Amino acid sequence: MSQLIKLVGIFALLFFISFSYAQPRSVQALIERFQLPAFEKIVFVDKRINASCDNYDPKTRRCGNGQYQLFTTLKQATQQATAGTLFFIREGDYQEPLHIIHSGRDNSYIGFVAYQGEKVRLLNTNSVDKAQQYGPLWIDQSDYNLISGLEVSGSVGFGRLLNSHHNIIHDAQFIESSLWNEGRGKSKRGGLYIAFSHFNKITDSYFYKGTDSLALVHSDHNLIENNRMDLAGHDIWNIKCGNYNVIRGNEFSNKQQKIGSVFDCEAATMSWHGNGTFAQADAVLDRTRHNIIEHNLFHDAVRYYSASGGNGIQYAGQTGIIRFNQFYRTNVGIGITSYPSEALYNYDNRIYHNTFYNNWCVGIGVGKEIKIQRGNEIVNNILWNNQGVSRKSCTDKNAKQLLFSKKFGNNWFFNNNIGSVLGEQVIGVWGDDKHYSIYDYEGSYLAVQFDQNIAKDPLFESVENDNFQLTKNSPMVDAGTFLTTITSKSGQGKLLQVKDARFFSAGHDIKGLAGDVIEIKRGNQLATIVQIDYVTHSLILDRVVNWQEGDSLSLSYQGKAPDLGALEYGVVR
Numbered sequence: 001m002s003q004l005i006k007l008v009g010i011f012a013l014l015f016f017i018s019f020s021y022a023q024p025r026s027v028q029a030l031i032e033r034f035q036l037p038a039f040e041k042i043v044f045v046d047k048r049i050n051a052s053c054d055n056y057d058p059k060t061r062r063c064g065n066g067q068y069q070l071f072t073t074l075k076q077a078t079q080q081a082t083a084g085t086l087f088f089i090r091e092g093d094y095q096e097p098l099h100i101i102h103s104g105r106d107n108s109y110i111g112f113v114a115y116q117g118e119k120v121r122l123l124n125t126n127s128v129d130k131a132q133q134y135g136p137l138w139i140d141q142s143d144y145n146l147i148s149g150l151e152v153s154g155s156v157g158f159g160r161l162l163n164s165h166h167n168i169i170h171d172a173q174f175i176e177s178s179l180w181n182e183g184r185g186k187s188k189r190g191g192l193y194i195a196f197s198h199f200n201k202i203t204d205s206y207f208y209k210g211t212d213s214l215a216l217v218h219s220d221h222n223l224i225e226n227n228r229m230d231l232a233g234h235d236i237w238n239i240k241c242g243n244y245n246v247i248r249g250n251e252f253s254n255k256q257q258k259i260g261s262v263f264d265c266e267a268a269t270m271s272w273h274g275n276g277t278f279a280q281a282d283a284v285l286d287r288t289r290h291n292i293i294e295h296n297l298f299h300d301a302v303r304y305y306s307a308s309g310g311n312g313i314q315y316a317g318q319t320g321i322i323r324f325n326q327f328y329r330t331n332v333g334i335g336i337t338s339y340p341s342e343a344l345y346n347y348d349n350r351i352y353h354n355t356f357y358n359n360w361c362v363g364i365g366v367g368k369e370i371k372i373q374r375g376n377e378i379v380n381n382i383l384w385n386n387q388g389v390s391r392k393s394c395t396d397k398n399a400k401q402l403l404f405s406k407k408f409g410n411n412w413f414f415n416n417n418i419g420s421v422l423g424e425q426v427i428g429v430w431g432d433d434k435h436y437s438i439y440d441y442e443g444s445y446l447a448v449q450f451d452q453n454i455a456k457d458p459l460f461e462s463v464e465n466d467n468f469q470l471t472k473n474s475p476m477v478d479a480g481t482f483l484t485t486i487t488s489k490s491g492q493g494k495l496l497q498v499k500d501a502r503f504f505s506a507g508h509d510i511k512g513l514a515g516d517v518i519e520i521k522r523g524n525q526l527a528t529i530v531q532i533d534y535v536t537h538s539l540i541l542d543r544v545v546n547w548q549e550g551d552s553l554s555l556s557y558q559g560k561a562p563d564l565g566a567l568e569y570g571v572v573r
Contacts, residue, residue: 026116026117027039027086027111027113030113030146030148030170034146034168034170034201034511034512035511036109036146037084037107037108037109039084039085039086039109039111040084040085040108041084041085041086042068042085042086042088043068043069043070043071043077043080043085043086043087043088044056044068044069044070044071044087044088044089044090044115045070045071045072045073045074045076045077045087045088045089045090046061046070046072046089046092047072047073047090047092048061048090048092049061049062049063049070051063051072052069052070052071052072052076053069053070054068054069054070055067055068056068056069056070058088058090058115061090071087073094073096074089074094074096074097074098074099075096075099077089078098078099078100078101078102079101079102081100081102082102082110083104083105083109083110083144084104084108084109084110085110085111086110086111086113087110087111087112087113088113088114088115089112089113089114089115089118089150090115090118090120091114091115091118091119091120092120092121093121093123094120094121094122094123094125095122095123095124095125096122096125096136097122097125097126097127097136097137097138098112098122098136098137098138098147098150099127099138099140100112100138100139100140100142100145100147100164101140101141101142102142103142103144103145104143104144104145105144106144106166108144109144109145109146110144110146111145111146112145112146112147112148112150113146113147113148113149114149114150117149118149119151120149120150120151121150121151121152121153122136122137122150122151122152122153122155123153123154123155124153124154124155125154125155126155126156126157127159127160129274129276130273130276132189132273132274133156133189134156134157134159134160134189134193134274135152135155135157135158135159135160135177135189135191135192136152136155136159137150137152137158137159137160137169137172137192138160138162139159139160139161139162139164139167139197140160140162140164141162141163141164142167143164143165143166143167144165144166144167145164145167145168146167146168146170147167147169147170147172148168148169148171148172149170149171149172150172150173151172151173151174151175152172152173152174152175153173153174153175153176154175154176154178155177155178156177156178156179156189156190157177157179157189157190157191157193157210157211158174158177158190158191158192158207158210158213159174159192159193160192160193160194160195160274161193161194161195161197161200162195162196162197162275162276162278163195163196163197163278164197164200165197165198165199165200166198166199166200167197167200167201168200168201168203169192169200169201169202169203169205170201170203170204170205171203171204171205172205172206173205173206173208174191174192174205174206174207174208174210174213175206175208175209176208176209176210177189177190177191177209177210177211178190179211179233180209180210180211180233181211181233182256183209183231183232183233183256183257184233185211185233185234186211186212186233186234187211187212187233188211188212188215188274189211189274190210190211190212190213190233191207191210191211191212191213191214191215191232192207192210192213192214192215193212193215193217193274194214194215194216194217194219194222195215195217195218195274195275195278196217196218196219196275196278197219197222198219198220198221198222199220199221199222199509199510199511200219200222200223201222201223201224201225201510202214202222202223202224202225202227203223203224203225203226203227204225204226204227205227205228206227206228206229207227207228207229207230207232207236208229208230208231209230209231209232210232211232211233211234212232212233212234212235212237212238213229213232213235213236213237214229214236214237214238215235215237215238216237216238216239216240216242216245217240217241217242217265217269217275218240218241218242218265218270218278218284219242219245220242220243220244220245221243221244221245221508221509221510222510223245223246223248223510223513224237224245224246224247224248224250225246225247225249225250226250227250227251228250228251229250229251229252229253229254230252230253230254231253231254231255231256232254232256232257233256233257234257234258235257235258235259235260235261236252236253236254236258236259236260237252237259237260237261238260238261238262238263239261239262239263239288239291239317240261240262240263240264240269240288240342241263241264241265241269241284241285241287241288242288242291243287243288243289243290243291244289244290244291244508244509244510245291245292245508246291246292246294246505246508246510246513247260247291247292247293247294247296248292248293248294248295248296249294249295249296250296250297251296251297251299252297252299252312253298253299253300253301254300254301254302255300255301255302256302257301257302257309258301258302258309258310258311258312258314258331259298259301259311259312259313259330260293260298260311260312260313260314261311261313261314261315262288262293262313262314262315262316262317262320263288263314263316263317263343264283264284264285264286264287264288264316264341264342264343264344264345265283265284265287265342266283266285266341267281267282267283267341269283269342270282270283283341283342285341285342285344285345286318286344286345288316288317288318288320289317289318289319289320290319290320290321290505290508290534291317291320291321292320292321292322292323292505292508293313293320293321293322293323294321294322294323294324294325295323295324295325295566296325296326297325297326298313298325298326298327298328298330298333299326299327299328299329299330299466300329300330301329301330301331302331303331303360303394303395304331304360304361304394305395306394307331307332307335307361307362307365307367307389307394307403307430308335308337309331310330310331310332310360310361311330311331311332311333311334311335311365312325312327312330312332312333312334313333313334313335314335314337315334315335315336315337315346315349316336316337316338316339316343316344316345316346317346317349318346318347318348318349319347319348319349319502319534320349320350321349321350321352321502321503321505322334322349322350322351322352322354323350323351323352323353323354324353324566325354325355325566326354326355326357326468326566326567327354327355327357327359327363328355328356328357328358328359328468329358329359329360330359330360331359331360331361331394332359332361332362332363332364332365332394332403333354333356333359333362333363333364333386334351334354334356334363334365335364335365335367336349336365336366336367336373336376336411337367338367338368338369338370338371338373339367339370340370344370344371344372345371345372345373346372346373346376347372347373347374347375347376348375348376348502349375349376349377350376350379350502350503351364351376351377351378351379351381352377352378352379352380352381352483352503353379353380353381353480353555353562353564353565353566354381354382354565354566355381355382355384355458355468355565355566355567356381356382356383356384356386356401357382357384357385357386357460357463357468358385358386358463359386359387360387360394360395361386361388361389361394361403362383362386362387362388362389362394362400362401362402362403362428363381363383363386363401363402363418364381364383364401364402364403365402365403365404366402366403366404366405367405368405368406373411374410374411375410375411376411376412377411377412377414378411378412378413378414378416379412379413379415379416379481379483380415380416380480380481380483380562380564380565381416381417381564381565382416382417382458382468382476382564382565382566383401383402383416383417383418383419383426384401384417384418384419384420384457384458385399385420385421386399386400386401386420387399387400388400388428389403389428389430390433398422398425398435399420399421399422399423399425399426400425400426400427400428400435401418401419401420401426401427402418402426402427402428403427403428403429403430404427404428404430404448405429405430406429406430406431406432410448411448411449412448412449412451413448413449413450413451413453414450414451414452414453414481415451415452415453415479415480415481415564416453416454416564417453417454417455417456417458417475417476417479417564417565418438418453418454418455419454419455419456419457420455421457424437424438424439424455425437425440426438426455427440438450438453452481454475454479456475456476457475458470458474458475458564458565459471459474459475459476460474468565468566468567469567469569470563470565470567470568470569471569472569474563474569476563476565476569477559477563477569478559478560478561478562478563479561479563479564480554480557480562480563480564481561481562482521482552482553482554482561482562483500483503483504483553483554483555484498484499484500484503484552484553484554485498485499485550485551485552485553486498486499486520486547486548486550486551486552486553487499487537487549488547488549490548490549491546491547492544492545492546492547493545494527494540494541494542494543494544494545495538495539495540495541496538496539496541496545496547497536497538497539498537498538498539498553499537500537501532501533501534501537501538501539502534504516504518504529504532504539504555505529505532506529506530506531506532506540507529507530514528515528515529515530515531515532515542516528516529516555517529517555517556518539518541518553518554518555518556519553519554519555519557520547520551520552520553521551521552521553521554522546522547522548522551523546525545525546526556527541527542527543527545528541528542528543529541529542530542558570558571
């Protein structure tokens, strides 16, 4: 019996050594990063082999002396995929779609991964649905898949996720849709289209020359992180009638048009046949809530004759957060937009700790109110030396930092740095030749409220090199206000109420994404938010804290108080 146990142990050790060889450390890094369970089985896909086999050797890249199952096509792999299987795809140009139709499980993902950094391309091929061509990466009502290290190029678009959840697309290259048409293409098929799909992650990938390169439609709790996106027809990315999505740590540019858009879904969006059986006739309005856009770079959008083009973000969402972003050389950094019918509801958003510098038109533009456009609070931002507007265009260098329509809702600008080296007239009104200082404007248009704003040179590290870190002597250091106050009666505990919880996030139920770290001014106490009730404005924290009613509260900061702008002095990101 003891001899049998020894033999079993030896075979188990040999299998472990072989499995470890075939499963590179890069896969282990993915498992750790995304908190995935280990894969239970390895299968290879190698288009260089003529026929499938059960004795593939990855070392020699031949059948006969190995111990791994091999498929020669992606179609074979996707048809045979089962939970817990990791498909290693060997180097080559695969002229067939990766059409994923089976699901893994929460504790047992399916993986499609380029082997040991080899170049795997889905080249010059499209998926076909209802006689229409789409990109070759198609996750079709399939959950819990990991796709890593693939390149998509030479196709109509990049791909689709339809009614597919908890999928991860990592380290992908999406290169030049055939619909790109030198930036004039606007088809929704020319990018990565994610519809009716929740809890997905798109990370560390590169998007180049798509049309609407990344779209989130009627999709919630998705994470778009650490990507680089450049050049697109229409939008680089958009969120439409999606909630609790997070776009963070990305770099965006688009010299052809605007960069990002956030809207509701008009009827045409919902009825598009690309939604398949999930298409519907009715619009979904006032349903683009609690999205977070943070720690991104928005730069080099097209210079445009009006405030409606070349935006860093063309925004018409509700109760969203836009924070810690840098906007430079866009036409308008953020356009708070209203128009029928997908952009009628734009309210209760929190825009704070952003930096706007040298944008062609203005830092922030606020359009007219059509239905509801009010309650937006703009706090602790830097708007400095943006170029300005004239009556007919956004091309005059006359130092306007803000642009307003003549008729818009109640919006609040509190404790920002709004200024220019060219003078105090930092506000323009669309269609009006007059220019206003903040003081003048308060007396002329009562719908906007200004309070405790300043106008001082931020003393950035190096604007010539797009380095907007604050220097030691910057007047922005410790000049920020706290975001809200505690309304609970004095006490201690993990549950407290605040005046406005809309400034904060508890991680939006996205796996691996922690809630905000807040700091209570009293004693500089730190705690992480684990749950928020936005109706009662209640926060549940991860630890016990002490407070007095009326105590100030903000995100964690360095020094005596928060700094203005996107980059806290002394904090390297």
